Amino acid sequence: MKxxxxxxxxxxxxxxxxxxxxxxxxMLALLxxxxxxxxxxxxxxxxxxxxxxxxIGMAYARxxxxxxxxxILAPVSRELALSLRLADSEFVRQWMGDEGNEQKRRLxxxxxxxxxxxxxxxxxxxxxxxxxxxxxxxxxxxxxxxVETLKAGEKKDAWYFASMxxxxxxxxxxxxDVAVNQTKLWFNVVVKDGxxxxxxxxxxxxxTSFIADFLASDAxxxxxxxxxxxxxxxxxxxxxxIVMNGGSGAxxxxxxxxxxxxxxxxxxxLQKAMQTAEQQAGHPTTAWVVxxxxxxxxxxxxxxxxxxxxxxxxxxxxxxxxxxxxIAPAVVAVGLLLTLLLIGFSYAVDVLVLRPLHRLQSSARxxxxxxxxxxxxxxxxxxxxxxxxxxxxxxxxxxxxxxxxERKVLERTAALEATHRExxxxxKKLGDxxxxxxxxxxxxxxxxxxxxxLGPHHCIFWQPRDxxxxxxxxxxxxxxxxxxxxxDCAGHGVPGALMTMLAxxxxxxxxxxxxxxxxxxxxxxxxxxxxxxxxxxxxxKAVATNMDAGLVYIDRSGRRLLFAGAxxxxxxxxxxxxxxxxxxxxxLGERKPGTYADRDLPLIPDRTYYLTTDGFLDQAGGEHGFGxxxxxxxxxxxxxxKLDLALQKLAIAETLxxxxxxxxxxxxxxxxxxxxxxxxxxxxx
Numbered sequence: 160m161k162x163x164x165x166x167x168x169x170x171x172x173x174x175x176x177x178x179x180x181x182x183x184x185x186m187l188a189l190l191x192x193x194x195x196x197x198x199x200x201x202x203x204x205x206x207x208x209x210x211x212x213x214x215i216g217m218a219y220a221r222x223x224x225x226x227x228x229x230x231i232l233a234p235v236s237r238e239l240a241l242s243l244r245l246a247d248s249e250f251v252r253q254w255m256g257d258e259g260n261e262q263k264r265r266l267x268x269x270x271x272x273x274x275x276x277x278x279x280x281x282x283x284x285x286x287x288x289x290x291x292x293x294x295x296x297x298x299x300x301x302x303x304x305x306v307e308t309l310k311a312g313e314k315k316d317a318w319y320f321a322s323m324x325x326x327x328x329x330x331x332x333x334x335x336d337v338a339v340n341q342t343k344l345w346f347n348v349v350v351k352d353g354x355x356x357x358x359x360x361x362x363x364x365x366x367t368s369f370i371a372d373f374l375a376s377d378a379x380x381x382x383x384x385x386x387x388x389x390x391x392x393x394x395x396x397x398x399x400x401i402v403m404n405g406g407s408g409a410x411x412x413x414x415x416x417x418x419x420x421x422x423x424x425x426x427x428x429l430q431k432a433m434q435t436a437e438q439q440a441g442h443p444t445t446a447w448v449v450x451x452x453x454x455x456x457x458x459x460x461x462x463x464x465x466x467x468x469x470x471x472x473x474x475x476x477x478x479x480x481x482x483x484x485x486i487a488p489a490v491v492a493v494g495l496l497l498t499l500l501l502i503g504f505s506y507a508v509d510v511l512v513l514r515p516l517h518r519l520q521s522s523a524r525x526x527x528x529x530x531x532x533x534x535x536x537x538x539x540x541x542x543x544x545x546x547x548x549x550x551x552x553x554x555x556x557x558x559x560x561x562x563x564x565e566r567k568v569l570e571r572t573a574a575l576e577a578t579h580r581e582x583x584x585x586x587k588k589l590g591d592x593x594x595x596x597x598x599x600x601x602x603x604x605x606x607x608x609x610x611x612x613l614g615p616h617h618c619i620f621w622q623p624r625d626x627x628x629x630x631x632x633x634x635x636x637x638x639x640x641x642x643x644x645x646x647d648c649a650g651h652g653v654p655g656a657l658m659t660m661l662a663x664x665x666x667x668x669x670x671x672x673x674x675x676x677x678x679x680x681x682x683x684x685x686x687x688x689x690x691x692x693x694x695x696x697x698x699x700k701a702v703a704t705n706m707d708a709g710l711v712y713i714d715r716s717g718r719r720l721l722f723a724g725a726x727x728x729x730x731x732x733x734x735x736x737x738x739x740x741x742x743x744x745x746x747l748g749e750r751k752p753g754t755y756a757d758r759d760l761p762l763i764p765d766r767t768y769y770l771t772t773d774g775f776l777d778q779a780g781g782e783h784g785f786g787x788x789x790x791x792x793x794x795x796x797x798x799x800x801k802l803d804l805a806l807q808k809l810a811i812a813e814t815l816x817x818x819x820x821x822x823x824x825x826x827x828x829x830x831x832x833x834x835x836x837x838x839x840x841x842x843x844x
Contacts, residue, residue, distance in 0.1 A: 185504070185505070185508045185512075189500070189501060189504050190497075190501060193497055193500070197493075213456075213475065216456060216473060216475040217445060217456060217458075219473065220381075220445070220456050220457075220458045220471055220473040221443050221445075221458050223378065223381055223383070223458070223471045223473070224383075224443055224458035224459075224460050224469060224470075224471035225443065225460065227383045227460075227469055227471055228460045228462065228469045230372075231385070231462070231465075231467075231469060232462055232465075234279065234364075234372075235331075235364075235465055236465070237279070238278065238279055238346055238362055238364060239329065239331070239346055239348075239465065241274065241277055241278060241362065242329065242346040242348045242360065242361040242362055243328075243329065243348055245274050245283065245348070245360045245361065245362075246329075246348035246349065246350045246351075246359075246360040246361070248270065248360075250263070250266050250267045250270050251267060251285065251350055251358075251360055252350060252351075252352055252357070253266075253267075254266075254267040255285075255287050255288070255289070255350060255352075255357045255358045256352060256357065258287050258289065258290055258292070264303070268296075268301065268302070268303050271283055271285075271296060271302065272301075274362075275296055275297065275298075278362040279362075279364060280297070280343070280362060280363055280364050280365055281297055281298045282295070282296065282297035282298075282341075282362055282363060283295070283296050283297075283302070283360070283361070283362050284296075284302075284336075284345075284359075284360070284361060284362070284363070285302075285358065285359070285360050286309065286319055286358050286359040286360075287357070287358045288323065288356060288357050288358045288359075289357065289358075290308070291308050291309040291310070291319075292305035292307075292308055292309075293305055293306055293307045293308065293309055293319075293338060294306065295336070295338065295339045297339075306338040306339055307338040318332060318334055318345075318347075319359065322347050322349075322359060323349070323356055323359070326347070326349060327349065328348070328349060329346065329347060329348040329349065329361075330347050330466075331344060331345070331346055331347070331387075331393065331465060331466075331467070332344075332345050332347055332393075333345070333366055333393050333394065333401050333402070336363075341363070341365070342365075342366045342367075343363030343364055343365055343366055344363060344364045344365075344366050344369050344393070344394065345361060345362075345363045346361040346362050346363065346364075347359050347361050348360050348361045366394070366398070366401070367398075369394060370394055370395070370396055370398070379477050380473060380474035380475070380476070380477030381471065381472070381473050381474075382395075382396065382450075382455075382471070382472040382473075382474075383396070383469070383470070383471050383472075384396075384400075384416075384470045384472070385467050385468070385469055385470070386415070386416050386467070386468045386470060387466060387467060387468070388433075388437070388466055388468070389415055390415030390416045390417045390418075390433070391415050391416075392415070392416055393467065400419075402415075416429075416470075417429060417430065420448055420449065420450060421449075422448070422449040425446075425447070425448035425449045425450070426448075428446040428447060428448055429446050429448050429457060429459075431446065432444040432445065432446035432457065432459045433459055433461075433468055436459040436460065436461040436468060437461050437463075440461050440462075440463045441460075441461075443458050443459060443460045444458070444459050445457065445458050445459070446459070448472075450472055453474050453476070453477075454474075455472045455473060455474045455475075456472070456473045456475060457470055457471070457472050457473075458470070458471045458473070519546065593626045593627060593653065594626065596626075596627050596653070596656055597626045597627050600627050600628075600631070600656050600659060603631065603659070603660075603663055604621070604631060604632060605632070605633065605634035606619075608634050608636060609634045609643070612634075612636055612641060613641070613643075613833065615803070615804060615805065616804065616833055616834060616835050616836075617643075617804060617831070617832065617833040617834075618804040618805060618807055618808040618831075618832055618833075619632060619808070619829070619830070619831050620808050620811050620812060620828070620829070620830040620831075621828075621829050622812075622824070622827070622828045622829075623651070623827045623828075624651045624652070624774070624824045624825070624826055624827050624828075625651060625652040625653075626652075627652060627653060627655070627656035628651050628652070628655050628656060628659075628827035629647065629648035629649065629650050629651045629652075629654070629655020629656065629658055629659060629706075629827050630645070630646070630647050630648070630655075630659075630772050630774065630827035630828065630829040631645075631646055631648075631659045631662070631663065631829070632644065632645045632646070632829060632831055633645075633646065633663075633666055633710070635670055635675040637674075637675050637676065637712075639715045639716060640675075640676075640712065640713055640714050640715055640716070641675070641712075641713050642670070642675035642676075642678065642681070642710060642711070642712045642713075643710070643711055643713070643831065643833070644678070644708060644709050644710035644711055644770060644831070645708070645709055645727065645770045645771070645772055645829045645830075645831050646659070646662055646666070646706055646707070646708045647706060647707040647708070647727070647772035647773060647774070647827070647829070648661075648662050648706040649703035649704060649705050649706060650703060651826055651827050655827065658704065658706065661689070661692060661704075662685075662689070662706050662747075664688075664692075665685045665688035665689050665692065666681065666685050668684070668685075668688050669681045669682075669684035669685040669688060672684055675712060676712055676721075677712070677721065677723075677757055678710035678711060678712050678721055678722060678723035678755075678757055679721075679723035679755040679756050679757045681710055681723075682708060682710060682723050682724075682725055682743075682747065682753075682755040683752075683753075683754070683755050685708070685747055686725075686747045686748065686752055686753060686755075687752070689704065689706075689747055689748040690748065690752070693748065704748045705746040705747060705748040705749050706725075706746060706747050706748055707725055707726040707727050707746050707747070707772065707773065708724065708725045708726075708727060708746075708747055709722070709723075709724040709725070709727030709728070709729060709742055709770045710722070710723055710724070711729060711768070711770065711833075712757075713762065713833070713835070714762070715762070715835065717762075718761060718762045718763075719759060719760065719761055719762050720759075720760050720761075720762050720768075721757040721758065721759055721760075722740055722742075722757065722758045722760060723742065723743070723755045723756065723757050723758065724740075724741070724742015724743060724755075725742055725743055725745065725746050725747050725753065725755065726742060726743070726744060726745070726746045726773075727742050727770060727771075727772065727773075728740060728741045728742055729742075729758075729760075729768060729769070729770060730768070730769040730770075730771075730792075730793070730796060731760075731766045731767065731768045731769070732766065732767055732769075732793075732796045732797050732800035733763075733765045733766050733767075733800060734765075734797065734800040734801040735797070736797075737793045737796060737797045737800075739789075739793075740758055740760065742755075743755050743756075762835060764834075764835060764836045765836075766800075766834065767796070767800045767801075767804070767807070767832055767833070767834040768832060768833050768834065769796055769830065769831070769832045770830070770831045770832075771792065771829065771830045771831075772826075772827065772828065772829045772830075773826070774824075774825065774826035774827050774828040774829070775787060775792065775815065775828045775829075775830055776788060776789055776792055777825055777826060778815065778818070778819060778822075778824065778825055778826070778828065779819075779822045779823075779825060780818040780819040780820050780822045781818060781820070784822060787815070787818055791818070795810075795811070795814050796832075799811070804832060804833070804834060807832060811830055815828070
């Protein structure tokens with residue numbers, strides 16, 4: 160019998176794999192839960208292990224450091240004490256004060272033979288400051304004759320002069336003595352006669368033997384070293400890092416350990432540890448630093464007798480101080496436990512959930528295919544039995560709901576289609592009305608009158624933001640003279656266009672009463688008319704009814720013009736100079752009436768005059784979307800002032816489009832320009 164639960168086209172192996180889907184998901188859920196539980200446990204365990212590891216590592220590093228300090232302190236302190244005693248010998252002082260006295264010489268070298276036997280390296284040296292003679296004695300030579308005479312200008316002798324200049328008692332300095340061809344850790348002690356320095360005395364420890372005896376460490380990841388208070392490396396298993404002659408304080412000393420640490424945080428941590436170690440001598444301090452590209456723990460012990468810092472750097476990742484062999488068996492045990500848990504959970508899910516669900520699934524797929532009369536398995540009292548009963552109820556309800564839904568869909572579709580037809584008809588009527596309004600608005604513009612009287616002496620760039628707008632321009636003929644101007648009503652689109660009707664009626668009324676020869680009188684009368692219409696119409700205070708205007712009366716015979724403006728300026732340019740003649744700051748129709756005055760200007764042939772609404776100046780564009788602005792407008796008219804006015808209109812449109820560069824138009828735009836180069840009788844065309 161065909162399994163109605165399986166998708167069509169599935170073979171037996173595919174069906175088997177498909178049946179295991181829920182089992183796989185349940186196992187995946189269990190595995191995810193185990194992993195989610197294991198993740199914080201692992202993180203906390205790792206953090207605890209790291210804490211234990213760092214704590215044990217720190218104790219391990221402290222023990223190594225203390226051991227290194229003790230291995231160094233006793234023998235080096237002994238050599239230093241003998242060197243101090245040698246420098247304080249009365250025989251040495253007497254002889255250095257009288258180097259040529261044979262009796263003092265015999266007494267001194269008799270005593271020096273005893274010091275040679277006492278010193279660990281069986282060697283000693285003396286330098287007499289008065290003669291700069293350098294004496295050296297060891298098992299192979301008595302040292303009674305100078306091995307060299309030091310010179311202040313010689314680089315190899317810089318150790319002596321730096322020591323005499325900079326130390327008061329002693330220093331310990333790793334260096335190669337060229338005269339005796341030996342590289343040692345030298346103990347340089349100042350010999351004094353009272354407060355006067357008369358020479359140096361001391362001994363040396365073979366550097367290779369010193370490093371092998373006191374700094375050698377077979378422990379993995381452990382690097383012992385010795386530095387002085389300035390950080391100069393005095394001893395290190397890598398002898399290339401030892402700063403030869405660094406302890407003398409010579410000016411040409413090589414970089415310190417601090418300069419070898421490139422990480423600023425690590426350098427500050429080491430500096431702080433060194434300061435604390437010097438303040439608490441005998442108590443090791445610790446610091447975490449990045450050394451040789453690895454994060455290492457440094458333990459610092461300061462030996463005040465030697466003025467040395469004994470450092471022990473421990474790489475906890477490489478050091479072997481903690482047994483981690485138990486980790487791998489623990490991981491294997493957890494893995495086995497998790498596997499057994501997954502197997503047991505999978506079996507329980509199959510018996511208790513999957514098999515009953517499979518029987519229910521066969522019936523549910525028949526329902527999905529549209530067979531709502533299918534018999535569902537019943538009898539179980541658990542959640543699966545309740546689910547079967549719910550499916551049976553659902554099948555009956557789905558059948559009834561489907562029939563009802565199909566009926567309602569047909570009804571709603573018919574209603575939507577009717578509504579769409581009505582909206583399309585309304586939209587067409589609205590569009591036709593706005594287009595007709597645009598024709599009406601164009602009809603009130605005085606294009607023909609201006610072309611007949613002014614001809615090529617004028618150009619108009621009129622560009623509403625929408626099909627209709629709130630900008631318009633006016634013209635009134637007065638024999639050979641005329642009045643012209645631009646008006647910007649509040650708003651744009653249909654509200655702005657309706658305001659232009661009111662504004663045009665108010666201006667016509669004002670012209671009929673006061674005539675065209677005084678732009679200021681026209682503005683004042685228009686302002687009064689607008690107020691009267693607004694008050695009579697009882698318009699709400701929230702409705703914007705103000706408007707900007709700029710009017711110019713051109714007296715051709717008198718070669719003069721009169722200008723008055725309400726928040727609109729008159730610009731003129733001869734191609735080199737641009738001037739702005741500002742109007743009154745109060746617009747028409749504002750709450751308080753404004754006063755307007757005529758500005759009398761000469762009408763000069765070489766000048767082109769411009770009136771513009773603020774839509775041009777406020778248009779957004781450019782890289783940052785700023786307004787065009789007055790400075791760009793002035794630069795534009797200066798550049799184009801000499802062109803024919805027909806070409807100027809094209810240039811203005813191109814300049815605006817190039818600056819706008821895809822930004823939407825903000826407001827209606829109107830630019831009116833004129834220029835009169837000929838006599839009054841040659842204007843009509």
